[in-house]
Amino acid sequence: DAGITQSPRHKVTETGTPVTLRCHQTENHRYMYWYRQDPGHGLRLIHYSYGVKDTDKGEVSDGYSVSRSKTEDFLLTLESATSSQTSVYFCANGRDSWDTQYFGPGTRLTVL
Amino acid sequence: AQSVTQLDSQVPVFEEAPVELRCNYSSSVSVYLFWYVQYPNQGLQLLLKYLSGSTLVKGINGFEAEFNKSQTSFHLRKPSVHISDTAEYFCAVSEGGAQKLVFGQGTRLTINP
Numbered sequence: 001d002a003g004i005t006q007s008p009r010h011k012v013t014e015t016g017t018p019v020t021l022r023c024h025q026t027e028n029h030r031y032m033y034w035y036r037q038d039p040g041h042g043l044r045l046i047h048y049s050y051g052v053k054d055t056d057k058g059e060v061s062d063g064y065s066v067s068r069s070k071t072e073d074f075l076l077t078l079e080s081a082t083s084s085q086t087s088v089y090f091c092a093n094g095r096d097s098w099d100t101q102y103f104g105p106g107t108r109l110t111v112l
Numbered sequence: 113a114q115s116v117t118q119l120d121s122q123v124p125v126f127e128e129a130p131v132e133l134r135c136n137y138s139s140s141v142s143v144y145l146f147w148y149v150q151y152p153n154q155g156l157q158l159l160l161k162y163l164s165g166s167t168l169v170k171g172i173n174g175f176e177a178e179f180n181k182s183q184t185s186f187h188l189r190k191p192s193v194h195i196s197d198t199a200e201y202f203c204a205v206s207e208g209g210a211q212k213l214v215f216g217q218g219t220r221l222t223i224n225p
Binding site (some may be wrong): 004025031033040042043045048050056058090097098099100101102103104105106112 | 155157210211
């Protein structure tokens with residue numbers, strides 16, 4: 001158990017509002033990831049981090065930003081939410097970039 | 113670039129029957145391979161992984177997978193499934209030095225009584 005918590009677990013918001021999702025790990029794993037999961041698309045990587053203040057884009061990064069000011073926290077921000085960002089968001093961490101990732105319970109986001 | 117193809121989006125089987133979930137990947141270098149399982153309304157958890165060594169890998173809950181380099185496959189098998197195996201299964205691949213895993217689209221396994 002890699003000890004990942006995500007908050008909030010559920011959120012409903014309106015189009016155009018900013019939204020921040022939080023991922024917290026209890027380990028000191030170097031790597032952290034944000035994914036979105038949508039029917040028919042599986043898991044798609046949004047952004048990832050390979051250290052404090054070190055982040056990079058994934059395959060679906062448009063409309064999202066991330067920050068990692070501490071090893072244990074990785075924030076995902078939707079600057080201006082759109083209905084297409086309605087999804088389930090998962091955070092994951094890992095000790096090594098090529099090895100096992102451990103997933104949080106997910107956040108269900110609905111943008112009306 | 114790496115890619116992963118899960119050949120079946122849905123697999124229905126009867127309880128106590130064997131099952132195989134197929135996964136093929138494309139990569140020009142050595143790879144590491146994973147199967148994850150996602151139970152309803154939960155996050156993903158690791159089922160098994162291949163890093164090196166024996167090509168037959170055993171995982172949790174009676175699952176096993178075989179790495180076939182010549183066919184670039186990593187199919188997941190279980191000889192006798194249970195209702196509790198109902199879940200979505202994801203195959204993933206990474207390359208040495210890569211910063212991330214690449215996931216397949218997932219296979220939904222449905223067990224009928």
